[in-house]
Amino acid sequence: MDIVAYMAEVGQQARTAATGVARSTTDARNQALLATAESLDAAREELSLANGKDLQRGRENGLDAAMLDRLELTPQRIDAMIEGLRQVATLPDPIGAITDMAYRPSGIQVGKMRVPLGVIGIIYESRPNVTVEAASLCLKSGNAAILRGGSESIHSNQAIARCLAEGLAQAGLPENAVQVIKTTDRSAVGELITMPDYVDVIVPRGGKGLIERISRDARVPVIKHLDGVCHVYVDSHADPEKALKVAVNAKTHRYGTCNTMETLLVDAEVAEDILPLLARAFIDKGVELRGCEQSRAIVDGLVEATEADWEAEYLAPVLAVRVVDGLDGAIGHINRYSSQHTDSIITENYTRARRFITEVDSSSVMVNASTRFADGFEYGLGAEIGISTDKIHARGPVGLEGLTSQKYVVFGDGHIRT
Numbered sequence: 001m002d003i004v005a006y007m008a009e010v011g012q013q014a015r016t017a018a019t020g021v022a023r024s025t026t027d028a029r030n031q032a033l034l035a036t037a038e039s040l041d042a043a044r045e046e047l048s049l050a051n052g053k054d055l056q057r058g059r060e061n062g063l064d065a066a067m068l069d070r071l072e073l074t075p076q077r078i079d080a081m082i083e084g085l086r087q088v089a090t091l092p093d094p095i096g097a098i099t100d101m102a103y104r105p106s107g108i109q110v111g112k113m114r115v116p117l118g119v120i121g122i123i124y125e126s127r128p129n130v131t132v133e134a135a136s137l138c139l140k141s142g143n144a145a146i147l148r149g150g151s152e153s154i155h156s157n158q159a160i161a162r163c164l165a166e167g168l169a170q171a172g173l174p175e176n177a178v179q180v181i182k183t184t185d186r187s188a189v190g191e192l193i194t195m196p197d198y199v200d201v202i203v204p205r206g207g208k209g210l211i212e213r214i215s216r217d218a219r220v221p222v223i224k225h226l227d228g229v230c231h232v233y234v235d236s237h238a239d240p241e242k243a244l245k246v247a248v249n250a251k252t253h254r255y256g257t258c259n260t261m262e263t264l265l266v267d268a269e270v271a272e273d274i275l276p277l278l279a280r281a282f283i284d285k286g287v288e289l290r291g292c293e294q295s296r297a298i299v300d301g302l303v304e305a306t307e308a309d310w311e312a313e314y315l316a317p318v319l320a321v322r323v324v325d326g327l328d329g330a331i332g333h334i335n336r337y338s339s340q341h342t343d344s345i346i347t348e349n350y351t352r353a354r355r356f357i358t359e360v361d362s363s364s365v366m367v368n369a370s371t372r373f374a375d376g377f378e379y380g381l382g383a384e385i386g387i388s389t390d391k392i393h394a395r396g397p398v399g400l401e402g403l404t405s406q407k408y409v410v411f412g413d414g415h416i417r418t
Contacts, residue, residue, distance in 0.1 A: 001183055007191035010146055010179050011198025014119045017174035018144035022116045026093040028171050029139055036167025037085040040078065040132070043163055047073055050159035051128065058152050070126040071153055081132040081160075084383065088136040091382040094401050095142040098409060109411040114404045116142035118200035121192045122385070123148045123214060125206040128156035134203075135164050135178045137385050141403040144177045146199065148192060150206075151184035158182065193218040203398075205386050208313075223398060225363075225389040227313045227339035228258030230371040233330040233356070235347035236269035240277065242368055243346040247278055249370040250344065252285050256315045258387060259342050259364075259374040263310060263320040265330045271323045272298055279321070287317045294323035310337040327352050331359050338362055340389045342374040363389050363396040 021029070040047070051073040058068055094114045101111035120143050122134045131147055138145035149157040161180035168175050181188050193202050193214055202222045204214040211224050232250050234243045250261035266275050271294065279299040282289055289295075290309045291302035302321065309320040310333070324330045334343050344366035345356040353367045364374040374397065376384025381399030388394045394402035 001185070003183065003185050003187045004191060006183065007181075007188055007195065008198075010181070011119070011192075011195045013176035014144045014146050014179060015198050017176040018116070018118050020174040021139065021144055021177045022095075022118075022142050024142070024173055026095070028173060029093070029142070030089040032139060032167045032171035032173050032177075033085045033089040033136055034167075035170040036132075036136075036164050037082045039163035039166040040082050040085070040160070043159065044075070044078055046162075047078060047156065047159050050155040053155040054128075054153050061152075063152065067126055067152070071128070071156075073128055073156055077129055081129050084129075084133060085136050088140050088383055091140060091400060093140065094404050106415060106417070107412070108415050111409050111411075112406040113409045114401070115407055117403055117405055119144045119146065119198060120403060121146045121148070121199045121202045121220070123189055123192070123202065123204045123206070123210065125150040125210065126152055128153040128160060130205060131157050131160045131180060132164075133383065134205075134385060137383055137400060137403060139168075139173075139177060141400045143403055144174075144179075146179050146181065146192060148181040148189055151186075154184050189214075190217065193220055193222075196220050203385055221393075223386065223388045223390065223394055223402070225258065225339065225341055225387045228260065228341045228387075229263065229311060229313050229337060229339040230259060230261050230341055230374075231263045231265055231330075231334050231338060231343045232261045232371065233265040233324070233327075233334070233343070233345045234267060234270070234274060234278075235327065235330075235345055235349065235352055236267040237349035237352060238267075238270070238274070238346040239348055240274050243274060244277060244281060246344070246346055246368065246370050248281050248285070250372055251282065251287060251319055252317075253370070253372045255317055257372070258313075259371050260315070261319070261344075261371050262312060262314055263322065263333075263337070265322050265324050265333060266295070267327075267330070268294065268323050268325055271295070275299055275321070275323070282319060285317070287319050289319055289321050291321040292323060295321045298323070313339070327355060331356065334360050334362070341387065342366065342371040344369060344371050363387070 097114045098111045124130045164178045199220045204211045289302045290305040296302045340362045342364040343362045357365045376397035376399045384397045
């Protein structure tokens with residue numbers, strides 16, 4: 001296959017299809033989502049057979065158990081894909097909404113209208129259900145999508161692509177509104193991220209290595225986050241019971257997510273009282289604690305933390321612990337080492353809480369809540385395409401609105417500028 005020619009064709013088709021999707025009605029896009037759900041339901045056997053090929057090849061290629069688990073399309077995961085499509089169909093359509101309308105002294109009315117971004121390229125690894133998630137959010141928000149899944153899930157993704165094509169056709173939308181790349185050749189990714197004439201934004205979903213490569217080489221804007229180095233700071237005005245409950249949940253609810261706490265900060269003023277309680281709770285749950293000099297003086301058995309621990313995203317039952325000099329020390333540490341994903345303060349002091357949310361420069365900042373809430377569904381977005389730690393356009397969980405932009409609209413009645 002001539003990858004350059006193939007990707008150029010995919011890009012051209014997506015650009016043409018984007019026009020058709022952008023002018024489609026909400027009802028048509030919802031019909032496409034619901035028809036795709038029906039198609040997936042009818043294709044369960046085909047999906048399982050295709051997924052079986054991927055699993056077999058994965059085993060032969062030595063994929064570990066965790067990767068194989070993410071790759072597998074169980075009946076329950078097919079159910080979840082179907083339900084996800086139906087849920088996205090019920091979400092409010094952001095396209096065409098006009099806000100901030102106001103009369104100017106000249107007599108014209110000026111407002112902003114929400115519009116699709118155009119063509120969204122999404123690059124992801126292993127999990128074939130992401131194909132449905134990504135396609136549904138792009139379609140609902142009026143965009144065309146080019147999806148490049150991991151080579152390990154090629155058969156599963158192509159089977160899902162056929163269901164998506166059926167759904168689009170039944171709704172009368174362009175079949176090329178969602179295209180799943182048919183080749184496992186890695187050079188296809190290089191082409192996709194360097195086609196600004198055809199692609200408006202890239203969303204990488206995967207490991208840090210993938211996202212770093214996309215961010216470095218792309219000639220198209222990228223919506224991404226690299227790390228989830230999330231902090232919980234226990235202030236001297238914290239309720240100890242709240243601090244224990246929130247901190248333990250933030251770390252142990254799930255270890256492998258980007259919104260899991262990786263560093264615990266404790267105010268020196270209360271460290272001798274509360275740190276032993278926290279340490280015991282974490283140790284009881286099998287979490288390895290790596291502490292600073294002060295924290296190791298308070299709690300026996302902590303591993304000595306190095307500079308690298310303050311920057312680490314463990315994604316494992318390992319936690320860095322540091323005693324800090326009050327709120328200033330906590331904010332200083334977070335703004336130096338945080339990946340600007342999610343950080344939380346535990347305090348009963350309103351003034352300190354306000355300072356924390358004002359001065360901590362992260363995409364989600366919380367008061368008395370677990371970092372695990374940093375999620376599109378938990379924020380009421382219905383669904384998300386990912387988390388963004390960028391500061392331009394979308395920031396934090398990216399839902400339907402994050403896959404749109406705004407343009408100014410002006411209404412006059414023969415007005416001219418004098």
